[in-house]
Amino acid sequence: MNPNRIAVAVLGIQMLLALAAVPALAAGKSQTLTGEVSDSMCGAKHEMPGKAADCTRACVKHGANYSLVVGDKVYTLQTSDQAALDSLDKLAGAKAKVTGDVDGTTITVKSVKAGS
Numbered sequence: 001m002n003p004n005r006i007a008v009a010v011l012g013i014q015m016l017l018a019l020a021a022v023p024a025l026a027a028g029k030s031q032t033l034t035g036e037v038s039d040s041m042c043g044a045k046h047e048m049p050g051k052a053a054d055c056t057r058a059c060v061k062h063g064a065n066y067s068l069v070v071g072d073k074v075y076t077l078q079t080s081d082q083a084a085l086d087s088l089d090k091l092a093g094a095k096a097k098v099t100g101d102v103d104g105t106t107i108t109v110k111s112v113k114a115g116s
Contacts, residue, residue: 035115094114
């Protein structure tokens with residue numbers, strides 16, 4: 001076999017492997033997003049009459065996850081950290097800055113602060 005063809009084939013395989021790794025590197029990148037704390041059942045539009053905060057807390061009590069509404073996007077918030085959960089409860093229906101690893105529409109929460 002021609003040595004040039006082997007070199008081209010090896011280079012092609014290396015390029016394919018590098019391109020395949022790009023989405024894996026982008027997923028899970030830590031970011032800070034600011035939006036309104038909601039729940040995964042209602043998202044941006046709350047079904048329960050009354051305040052958004054009360055609806056969010058009721059939905060979470062019934063098994064929904066907290067979520068963050070940023071413009072037209074709704075991110076599901078994943079955390080088992082009690083301090084983060086307490087902050088999300090206090091900020092239900094209000095603006096928050098959430099820092100965490102973003103993967104599609106899911107954020108693995110690292111920290112939660114009041115937004116502005």
